Amino acid sequence: MPELKLNQAPAHVRHGSNMGQPLTRRDGVLKVTGAAPYAADSKVEGLLHAVLAVSTIARGRVTHLDVAAAKAHPGVVDVMTPENRPALAEDPDAKTNPFMFRLDLLQNDRVRYPNQPIAVVIADTLEAATEGAALLAPRYETEPARAGLDTEGRFSPNTVGVGNPAEASHGDVEAGLAGAAKRVEATYETPAQYHNAMEPHAIVAHFEGDRLTVDTPSQGLAMAQGRLAGLFGMDPKNILVRSPFLGGGFGSKGFIAGPQILGVLAAKLTGRPVKLVLRREHMYGPVGHRAPTRQTLRLATDGDGALQALHHHTLTASSTFDDFFEPASDIAHTLYASPAIRTSHEAVRVDSGTPLFMRAPGEATGSIALESAIDEMAEACGMDPLEFRLKNYAEIEPLSGKPFSSKALRECYRQGAERFGWSKRSLAPRQMRDADGLLVGYGMGTATFPALMFQANAKAIIKRDGTGVVESGTHDMGQGAWTAFAQVAADSLGLDIEQIEYRAGRSDLPDAGIAGGSAHTATAGTAIHRAGAAVIAKLAALATENPDSPLYGAGNAGVIAREGRLHRRDDESRSETFAAILDRAGLDQIEESGAAATDPAAAGAYAMHAHGAVFAEVKVDPDFGQIRATRLVGAFAAGRIINPKLVRSQLFGGMIWGVSFALHEHAAVDHRTGRVMNPNLGEYHIPVNADVPALEAITVDEHDPHVNDLGVKGVGEIGITGSAGAVANAVWHATGVRVRNFPITLDQLIG
């Protein structure tokens, strides 16, 4: 990796050795000893407990709540219903931008999905509030539920995901299909999935005069603050949101959700601090989910296995009252070269909560279908799946025609395949067995995720004692952001990591944007890097303009910041400590800010994505169809790696999620009622330890000068993509049975 250059003041460089180090997460000991404070741990004098009452029906009206019975229960302080809910300054159904999701805040008696909050019971104890909620015994006027992708009223949404066009194409797909030597058409289904972060959505809300303090897990502190300010008609400055630790978010904590705001309303109603923690089953409705999809892939190749046409069509579902359309087809924009590509989306509206971003939204769902279809196409061509992918390698982004800012995918394929032992794979399925007679299958998938930048700010301070402070309201969801940002921050100041204090996780710090889209390290990291640069430039000016400094006159030559000293760049023997410079200037500290955002020029010129190749081995019992993923090797190219240890954990987490996607996760929706029948972690299966295969995540060197100052692409989501398809393809290779309805269950293999 080349040395990092300062953007604003190219005369100065900083030399640090923190980035690239496999530091152990700084929060690890706190977490394993229970010392890390999560939102629900917050203790405030006089705290009341609030519990949601949620609808059991999917659609209709609440006609009666036995408020008297609930209030009569010992310990119950109040019951909040549409009748007495404190007024809001903004309609919860208002939507002034696509990132503003409609909320259920007891605005009326209408029910529009199962588990919608219909009342809040507030009590002295959690137990009393819980029983109070049960005593409400709601009665309803019920209308039939609309559930499932076969619901009537298909339509083409205007946009999918975050404002992407629902339809896109280049070339003539129909002509490509018509004239092709080989064709594959297949339909894949993915179920609704729920984020199920270990930590449920929780809030402790506390009004003091005109000030509001909330402890709540957030992937977007400033947005949460802004949303609260809008709803409560408050000055954002009077709202403090604290979120030092999140027990996972995966997108479901990107926006403050209805139940959290109900906690604030309960505090307002009672005039006392209130804690509201969602029960696990209440998370299956008001806090988002990954929408189900039915994806139809049509592919065609010429006689040599070169793709001639690729059509990726997705049918998905949003709620009846808001828009989030899982952009599953968009994955086909970037991955494989074809003279004709078309992506399209349709949707239906069902009586569910509004779907939301969930780790690799669109990419995860789209990837398992596309990678399965690519595998089917390779099979139709009689080609090895890796050879087929290399044959159709995209040298430029196929849909846009833009060059890639960097793309080391070929190297990922090579290193991954070698490490995995791909060459030992039989071409035909159901050929390989282990010593116990279990069927063995190898499968692969290509991983991809866009390298995004949002907006972030940071502040860097150098203190008179020579140490530094760096602040940015970043979010540690468990990915180790605190540690990685501290590494960036230390290098941005040319200090050792022990010499700096990194402050994060509060809304009164510089706005760090959102921890999402795998862009947090890239965006906030760049802002931190620039803040450090700016304050070093200021420090350099103090020295180089002062005749008493050994650095006097070095303005043009520039300086190097290293280990707490500035060195003359053209004569490194001349140097001065940060402390000495500030001391002479009589300053206690100096500070500067930095900001980062998408560079429109780079974004216009280049397609920017991380890539990877995942290879999976599964074993299947030939009689029972029980499946176990036994080995996964992923090789990923994601630009600069700030902390290899944390990155490996992120990639492992994603790869395990891929196993989960292929083999386990699904919300069992009863199509008669729209209710999720497995709303608990006993029945909503995710892999347990025994399901986690031997994992290996290789990071392939990739230098990207275009994505951002740091050359960082994200690693938070890419691990799922490719992995789910690799596992699914391995199951086919083991058994010869192609299951297109995910997750793959044993009844589909033996039934």
Next chain:
Amino acid sequence: MNRFEYLRPATAADAVAAAAQPGAAYLAAGTNLLDLMKGGIARPDTLVDITRLPGLDTVETLPDGSTRIGALVRNARLAHDAGFARRYPAVAEALLSGASPQLRNAATAGGNLLQRTRCTYFYDTASACNKRQPGSGCDALHGDNRLHAVLGWSERCIATHPSDFCVPLAALDAVVETHGPAGPREIPLEAFHLLPGDAPERETVLQPGELILAVRLPPQAAEFAAHSRYLKVRERTSYAFAVASAAAALRMEGDRVAEARIALGGVALKPWRAREAEALLAGQKPDAALFRRAADAALADARPSAPANAFKIELARRIVARALTLAAAGTPNRIPALPASPFAHQTGGAHHA
């Protein structure tokens, strides 16, 4: 959770008196009961905590060679009791294939027998369920019923009994010792759980207040030790209930099966003893065809309770055949690291007693 009285009686007699009152329930480890209370499925007025009752937490060998497992013996303790595991390896393997280590450390033998079905409609108070609310209907019948019963079900209820422990117990003729308002009695485990019939709310033959004191394995049960296995097919490698399971135990004489025991789990509302299949094996030389015939006999009366669970019938046959094959090969020296799993290594040393 509703408000309830909490009692901690000092003697079994006091416990029985307290629990015989309407609305009372015994509390053992609570791994099932407390979940049911949190979900509003069970709303007892009184909890009678039996965990401090004396004398119920031991595993004893009786003079006649029977083994008596106290009702409060924790699942993990029993499974890890080396003497017990050597004599009843299929029981130990079944225990270790259930739930998670944390749950097994808590869960008691008595509670395991009385754990309620895992039918998701039973757990969802918004759904109709004859078992939870007699006469309300059965939403599973036309709902998400992929894993429901294929034996012994009725139109009133198609749920299964989820216990692993009970499956080898049923195969080995275990007896349940109880103490009720009418005094002590003994109930064969096979007759302990009731099929749904017209009254799925009646789950066992226990009378109100009747306390399980122990589960007893008769002396003959140990004679199968050399050829006993439990096999459990699941939707994930661990920490999942059985899609279907089987315990197979053989008493070999030379190269012939002198006596066979077979029971199935996850297929009916009780552990399902397969006596016809057992009879087929007696006196025969074990081979694949014989085991397949036995498996066919075990499932002879099976019929799907919904199209979605039809696959379980053939699956269960294959499980029975495999369990018999594994049992014939000999009980392994150590319980595999993945107990009862098809992914337990099948190669490796067997123990010959």
